[in-house]
Amino acid sequence: MNFQIPKYKQPNFEQEPFLSAPDVQIVEVKIDGVAPEHYHGLSIYPEYFKISGEWILASESRMDGVPVLGSDGNIHVVEFRNLKIGDKVIVGRTEDGREGIFVYAKGFSSNDTDSELFAFRSGRSRETAYSKDYNELYELLNYEKDNGYIVWVLGPAVVFDFDSRQALSSLISNGFAHAILAGNAMATHDLEAALFGTALGQNTYDQQSPPNAHYHHLDLINKARRAGSIKALMEKEGIKDGVVYSAITNNVPLVLAGSIRDDGPLPPVIADVYQAQDEMRKHTRKATTLICLATQLHTIAAGNMTPAYTQRNGEIRPVFIYCIDIAEFAVNKLRDRGSLEVTTLVTNVQDFVVHVKNNLIKIGVGS
Amino acid sequence: MNFQIPKYKQPNFEQEPFLSAPDVQIVEVKIDGVAPEHYHGLSIYPEYFKISGEWILASESRMDGVPVLGSDGNIHVVEFRNLKIGDKVIVGRTEDGREGIFVYAKGFSSNDTDSELFAFRSGRSRETAYSKDYNELYELLNYEKDNGYIVWVLGPAVVFDFDSRQALSSLISNGFAHAILAGNAMATHDLEAALFGTALGQNTYDQQSPPNAHYHHLDLINKARRAGSIKALMEKEGIKDGVVYSAITNNVPLVLAGSIRDDGPLPPVIADVYQAQDEMRKHTRKATTLICLATQLHTIAAGNMTPAYTQRNGEIRPVFIYCIDIAEFAVNKLRDRGSLEVTTLVTNVQDFVVHVKNNLIKIGVGS
């Protein structure tokens, strides 16, 4: 394997304007859930704050969070709604160090491998050449399997098709997923496929719609609610395949966030969306690679809370974010919402997942 | 005005198979939130159930609900999660009357105006001729203004543009909206436009991005959270225009449903998505016309809970559903999810809203 994690180049604070920069300004929260005026908002990049003359890295970031100086001397990242009276919020909206705030966008870019990887981000479309992106992704995933934390963000379409559902299940069973973020629909239709062979009433292989198959997903949800949990449902109904099955049997955490579009919902779906954000964030803060498939809602939600870097074994390393969708608009939207360091592939996620599986898992072993 | 509401043609139950059909079968709920096996699932169409020899119309419908016979002899529509032990659920999955269940899809179709209105639903695309659809919508809205209940379902894009934000505000102020269903983003960016002139940091008129404008929507949310309510925010900041302002000052209910994509959120956003569904349903059950603009999430959510008919002043009449989106896939998806009686227009919602406003409101009066 020739994959190399890009090295992080520490900023040199032994020069101006860093040396003569003041400490950051701090203002305490006066009302729960409300930041002080001029609060600093975080980006996806590593950010340093001068505290008592030292430049401290916020060990995490997320885009709708503010930096709070903890009593431990660390910088914590707190969402607006979670701010408490007395929290010491860093204020200031410059980014170049002058006010004690330094946003460091180029920590990985001097590395050659990395600069190639990130070189061509603009204007990607259905006509972009993706061969190299695929090859790099294969190498990356082989590395991350044992050395990283791969988070999949799934829309339902990936389980609508026989081959792609099987391919994704196989990737999970073979260690290429450390957490899965999705919604009620993905889990429902995956389990529907396991029990009835259909997704939203249509057979995942032959596209037939058996009589009354439009009841299948509702029946599945009702059975799950009767069983009380997905695990109990799987045992009761003898479910032995699919994305949910592979996740649960391989102890891959599965966060299912609720939406107003849900039928049911399935038992473990989280009804409160902000609680769901908190559960999702438990995994995005560990993520080293994030792969988002055909869901604007979950992709932008996860993208907003995933920084461009993470600390792993004491090292700062990049987080690789992939967004795969058939619409240019959808993949561009993630970038327009601030997730600048994303690799986008414009294609059908079915084909994408099957390609990835075929290249990562040798026949006879993984499937 | 020559607009005529299509007349509902009562089914003739004085013939077979209705006369000799049995009463519906009823099974009681044993576990809260779980339907009995073979529960009947409702469609968007009027459904009749034979109870004690009488064919009773379920006065409402929604797609993920089941029919429950109430102690008042009426058929109630209850979502799975709201079922209680002892609820009398109607079971059976035929639709032609043989089991005491009759789904009546053609109640309005003998009416000539209506049959033309609904004639060409298949294969609508960017190349479909929409002139007549526009003209019919203008007539419909003029009628519904005083005689119906118009529910708008809004994605954020409609407030991103100066003219369309103003046009929609004007429609609301002039009585063409009776309820608005949206999310945190629509309200946030509308108020951001009122306070800063930008939406997601870009000026809604000249497309300029002022320095630090990417803070605007977060600042707006933070100010609203400090004020404690949108109304308090508007007073404090002197906000006098926009969709939210027009809704609140004209007492048009505004339901804001939360999603995992939210920043903030704004004070009145409902965090629990199933509670949000309940709030939305309070309006969809009254709706006579539903207009969905550029939001897959809210459109499918609202579409799922809106039947093709409603009762108004003791009369059964059709509910007109419009879905406007720039992507064929998005408008088709609503139909694929069972909302068959929808009129779709494939265009940019900015242009759509401005057209509607220009045709409904005479210059000098409404704008």
Place this chain on the structure above:
Amino acid sequence: MNFQIPKYKQPNFEQEPFLSAPDVQIVEVKIDGVAPEHYHGLSIYPEYFKISGEWILASESRMDGVPVLGSDGNIHVVEFRNLKIGDKVIVGRTEDGREGIFVYAKGFSSNDTDSELFAFRSGRSRETAYSKDYNELYELLNYEKDNGYIVWVLGPAVVFDFDSRQALSSLISNGFAHAILAGNAMATHDLEAALFGTALGQNTYDQQSPPNAHYHHLDLINKARRAGSIKALMEKEGIKDGVVYSAITNNVPLVLAGSIRDDGPLPPVIADVYQAQDEMRKHTRKATTLICLATQLHTIAAGNMTPAYTQRNGEIRPVFIYCIDIAEFAVNKLRDRGSLEVTTLVTNVQDFVVHVKNNLIKIGVGS
């Protein structure tokens, strides 16, 4: 191999209304290039015409052609512009046999394999399950390689990517293409990739744009024009790979039709579009399978001239038409233009071609 060509079921003309139907009416052409009033227009389906009491099959069809009775007693299909004074055009616009004209849309549908193949045509989108379509296509192409005539219709995007350009070249070299229909751009960028490694100035593998690479396609065309032919260019420049190279070295005919969008053009591009149609039709009339990749212009052109059936070794058999494009609108458009019997796949053609190659060609043999 278990692939079976659907059997054609001859219509039974020994029954009414066929027995008592009159012979077709025939009117002679009075002006070159102009059909008589009420000329019959052909469809993509087999059509029979009663001539001297016999029902004669038009051995070919194309959508903008009219049936002409030849002196040999056969029915010829002639485009409007090719009609000559004195041509005996069949007139009449009924299709059920009453006027001696019978359009036979169900010749293959009693066959079970076929009915499954054609069962689910409506509403295909990015979310349709394509696993079975892929598997059937693999079987079909393995059969057609030796027993059919596979025509590829190519937009330029398929040669923009390293892997897909190589995969398609490999399919051609391994016998899976009997003719290729394309335009100036596909050939230009394929040869540009062979000579410079770029397509439209961007490297097909690493997406880099070398200095002055925007000259590459113009330089390529200029070199080809200097060489006088593509073949001479390939020899002179030592070109040894790609779609054009594979086609020419394997004697696969390559029809390049001109368009107003062309630079250059390359030497063999046909400037007159109607002459180009004639050259294309030489292959579509032999086609047993047509595969169209990411080009609206060439796809609709080829689709218009390809019937749903062909005669091969004295047998009538279906023509299988596939259209692959990333936009639902594009694949639906072919159907809207009358090519009803098309299998559409909504995906990136890069992924499609690589999948097909991986499944048809064993590693080490074909690539």
Place this chain on the structure above:
Amino acid sequence: MNFQIPKYKQPNFEQEPFLSAPDVQIVEVKIDGVAPEHYHGLSIYPEYFKISGEWILASESRMDGVPVLGSDGNIHVVEFRNLKIGDKVIVGRTEDGREGIFVYAKGFSSNDTDSELFAFRSGRSRETAYSKDYNELYELLNYEKDNGYIVWVLGPAVVFDFDSRQALSSLISNGFAHAILAGNAMATHDLEAALFGTALGQNTYDQQSPPNAHYHHLDLINKARRAGSIKALMEKEGIKDGVVYSAITNNVPLVLAGSIRDDGPLPPVIADVYQAQDEMRKHTRKATTLICLATQLHTIAAGNMTPAYTQRNGEIRPVFIYCIDIAEFAVNKLRDRGSLEVTTLVTNVQDFVVHVKNNLIKIGVGS
């Protein structure tokens, strides 16, 4: 009217590197239709060439043309295929003046109005705010009507709808079009609408498909071929409305370029695409504003041959290019092909044209 044409700022050649730059190198053509090695390729921007110590502006440009020094001392722009033996082609691929070649991209940008107009070009999508673009376009067209040369490039969709076909006709009749570039389909379906009320068989107002309406466009073409010309057809059939009628009766030149997708074709359609390019170019070289509606083929063709500047009454002024399409991919493609100075609007062209007409033509006057 407050519209002001941006002033062109002449480059200052009285400074380095211009003063000490050599004259351009010139190489004569040796083979008809083939440029010498290292020919200079033109961009859409004004380009100056040092000839005998003087910096001469090429009075026109087009992207697939090369600069040829004429015996009159002027720089002519010649397509590859039109090069003749002995033509003096300028060679060299630098753009900064060092080799006597200067590409001047900023001639209009110091003007404030202009810089605002061109400020936000990147990332335009369905969610971009278009209010100001519309307003500027209205002012521009009012100016250009009498002081410019407005060229419309039309796909067929704009005549598929009753209102938009009428709006465009009205714009033409009121002087807002000086030339129209389109294909066989636009003209055919526009005349079909005039004669039968349908476009491709569907009524342009009520979307009904009358019996055998799929013959209408073929019948229209056949009638036109019989009449011998569109003008004769219009007289014979009493056609009095539509885009083609308005163009012909107002002496607006209409160039119809052939494509392999054509039925028929109509009499004046140009079969040879390179001859069609020459005819199109007669108008693009005069164009001061180019408006392209829903056609990739004609838009990119016209875009390739339209420079960012033109000379009018001895003044150099910008050419304004607009591209309106419902797909981000389509409008971005024009930019990706080098037409950088284009204003794109992502919407349905029906709505666009009706908006433009409503704003430019007072009710009762133009329609």
